[in-house]
Amino acid sequence: MTALVIDGKKIAQQLRNDLAQEVKSYSKRPYLAVVWVGDNEASGVYVRNKQKAALETGINCKIYHLAEHTPEQEIISLVQKLNRNSAVDGIIVQLPLPKHVNTRKILETIYSSKDVDAFKAVKVGELWKNIARWSSATPEGVICLLKMVCPSLAGKHAVVIGRSDIVGKPMAAMLLNEDCTVTMTHSKTVDLPTITKMADILVVACGSPKLVKKNWVKKGAVVIDVGISKVDGKLVGDVDFDEVKEVASALTPVPGGVGPMTIAMLLKNTVEAMKKRRKL
Numbered sequence: 001m002t003a004l005v006i007d008g009k010k011i012a013q014q015l016r017n018d019l020a021q022e023v024k025s026y027s028k029r030p031y032l033a034v035v036w037v038g039d040n041e042a043s044g045v046y047v048r049n050k051q052k053a054a055l056e057t058g059i060n061c062k063i064y065h066l067a068e069h070t071p072e073q074e075i076i077s078l079v080q081k082l083n084r085n086s087a088v089d090g091i092i093v094q095l096p097l098p099k100h101v102n103t104r105k106i107l108e109t110i111y112s113s114k115d116v117d118a119f120k121a122v123k124v125g126e127l128w129k130n131i132a133r134w135s136s137a138t139p140e141g142v143i144c145l146l147k148m149v150c151p152s153l154a155g156k157h158a159v160v161i162g163r164s165d166i167v168g169k170p171m172a173a174m175l176l177n178e179d180c181t182v183t184m185t186h187s188k189t190v191d192l193p194t195i196t197k198m199a200d201i202l203v204v205a206c207g208s209p210k211l212v213k214k215n216w217v218k219k220g221a222v223v224i225d226v227g228i229s230k231v232d233g234k235l236v237g238d239v240d241f242d243e244v245k246e247v248a249s250a251l252t253p254v255p256g257g258v259g260p261m262t263i264a265m266l267l268k269n270t271v272e273a274m275k276k277r278r279k280l
């Protein structure tokens with residue numbers, strides 16, 4: 001068996017084209033504010049990519065760049081100002097924040113109605129109650145890719161590797177909301193390959209390059225690789241792609257799989273936030 005390679009780049013582009021058409025139909029362009037503190041090189045690439053994608057989709061996007069040593073209170077004041085600004089539809093704070101800053105405190109300052117990353121506790125609660133209008137972008141992107149290859153997810157056994165707040169936990173909630181039977185695993189899980197081998201759907205988000213091997217995967221499983229690591233200057237996922245493509249029925253590549261979907265979903269969330277606030 002050779003797995004279908006799921007082309008996240010193409011699917012994300014299609015979603016962004018559709019979104020651009022939708023945005024054109026509104027009298028006002030949505031507005032995304034991106035708060036970036038410090039000079040982390042990778043963060044700089046991410047915020048500029050988000051801005052470029054937003055502008056291409058017809059979404060206004062401004063980056064608010066603060067110096068590395070900006071006091072916590074100043075960052076909070078900026079977020080509060082953006083909260084009060086009725087022109088702003090969505091606010092994201094690029095992570096990681098510098099060490100002297102309490103990340104949770106900053107994220108909780110964002111109004112729920114503008115929290116397009118859905119990292120606030122209340123948004124997490126909405127997701128688990130299955131009443132969220134939008135949720136965390138990366139796992140949303142994964143669900144979208146899964147539905148492309150597996151129209152009904154109900155009853156499938158989904159195994160998630162990783163339990164972070166931004167990927168693993170919301171991923172598990174979304175799969176549960178799709179009526180999957182979900183198993184969450186992490187670094188303390190005993191005999192991980194035995195568990196992953198039972199999965200119809202395997203979502204891997206642990207940041208451990210090429211961890212998942214061919215003998216970890218059930219024949220015909222759908223495997224989604226969220227991981228991104230740099231090894232010898234090359235981007236590598238958490239799945240050994242060349243091995244696993246021999247047993248999986250469908251598989252995402254790295255790069256070009258989940259990554260592009262994350263930005264597409266963030267833009268979708270921004271449009272959703274605008275529609276909700278403006279009752280469109």
Ligand code: NAP
Pocket residue numbers: 138161162163164165166167168185186187188189192205206207208211226227228229258259260262
């Ligand atoms: P994270 O916060 O570091 O969490 C990693 C999780 O994986 C933790 O729950 C950890 O377990 C678990 N883990 C680590 N090594 C493991 C192992 N050998 N076996 C089983 N579980 C293991 O990372 P994250 O933010 O979730 O990101 C995960 C990966 O996805 C990273 O490579 C990141 O770059 C990538 N990512 C990609 C996108 C995208 O758009 N494509 C977006 C976000 C993240 P413990 O909880 O026990 O420590």
